[in-house]
Amino acid sequence: MVNEAGPAGQKENRRDFLKYFLGGGLVAWLGAVLYPIVAFLIPPKEGEVEVTSVKVGKVGEVEKDSGTIVRFGNKPVILIRNPSGEFVAFSATCTHLDCTVQYRKDLGVIWCACHNGQYDLMGQNIAGPPPRPLDEYRVIIQGEDVLISKKV
């Protein structure tokens, strides 16, 4: 063909234009439909109440050599009074796969039932699969009250 811009070429151009125009329109349309759906599926961030310290009880109420789980905002925290009477507190969420740990009086360790993970009373992972120690919380004794606060 000599003349590029002949009727046939123009037809091709017009067809290409329509192809991209409609194809692009289709993609844009799909995007406009799918975007709200995908966005809907992602849960919104819930405004967490920032808790800095929690009063969990009286010193006299907590037995020596015992452990209890207390609420710290919406997270479980394990408060342990060791056999010598000192208080320690750690995040009760096992660092392995998110189960909640408990104090085993018979073994003298913090134990996770899910995969037999063990931590000592300093929160260090000593046996089983946990990859790192439990996060530590600060225990403050104010008169008779036991308070737990985040370690800064």
Add this chain to the structure above:
Amino acid sequence: MTPLWKRLYDWVDERVELGGLVEYMGKKYVPVHSHSVWYYFGGVSLFLFIIQVTTGILLLLYYKSGEELAFESVQFITSKVRFGWLIRSVHSWAANLFILAAFIHMFSVYFTRAYRKPREITWITGMLMFFLALFFGFSGYLLPWNELAFFATKVGTDIAGVIPVVGKSVMIFLRGGEDVTGATLSRMFGFHIAILPGLFTVCLGIHLLLVQRQGMSEPEESGHDVKTMPFFPNFLLRDLLLWLIVLNVVAILAVLFPWELGQKADAFAPAPAGIKPEWYFLFMFQTLKYIPAKILFIDGEVLGILVFSAAGLLWTLVPFWDRETKRGRRARFLTYVGIVAVVFIISLTIVGWLS
């Protein structure tokens, strides 16, 4: 006078021409050989799925989703609703037997190479249904909102969270937030009763259509003169008899070993001792226990999950890389792989169960 059913048939036939379809069904034959028994497990899986749909819909009439309602509503179903205990127990038992039947069906298809051309799509849809069934089990497990389910869901979704790059988003998507809460329950409920059944039905439709269209696969070693029996009514009646037996087995198990409800989930209670996932996840769970925390620079858990995912993918795609069978030779290597898989799954499930 022509009987009623005949008149009804004629009425429909006149409008939608059933004749061709009936003639087509009449031409379907099932090969008879030493491995014919495996043909029944697809049907058994289908029957158990039908039981699940039926009992699931019944449970839906009383079940209430929500942190404060779910456990209580299941308690209500099992204690107050007449035969509620039976329906719930049947739903739980049939779910487990369904996965067992699907396992058997899958392995028998694998070992007889029934996935080979032209049945690749049947195999793929079957595998998709198998994965959906596992997700069905996982999501349904949480619905009673009891202690065991709560921690199983925590662990299960946390495992999804260790997948590199996308893991965290997948975990948040599954949990409906950072933690396992009422939001997770709502999601699992939605998956369990709407999304999964929808997807499953599409796969099942394609799967069954192909089975009808292509007929039953014959084992490679069977020659050209295979004995056959008509699908309708000979094979179908055998199928129905087996379904009746399966229904009885489910009923006996459901009555003699009613499914426990346990303790209500409490986010501020420690995980109970002796906690285990459902048996069909046990072999993976047990394997993860044996993998050291760190291998070179990779987390043991991450490695385990990647290996399991890769194995699942390879298994699903077996019709495409099984060159031996394509060339008409016996793929011994694949038989060994299958045997290793079966032995691995069974032995680790037993070890997991006993430990």
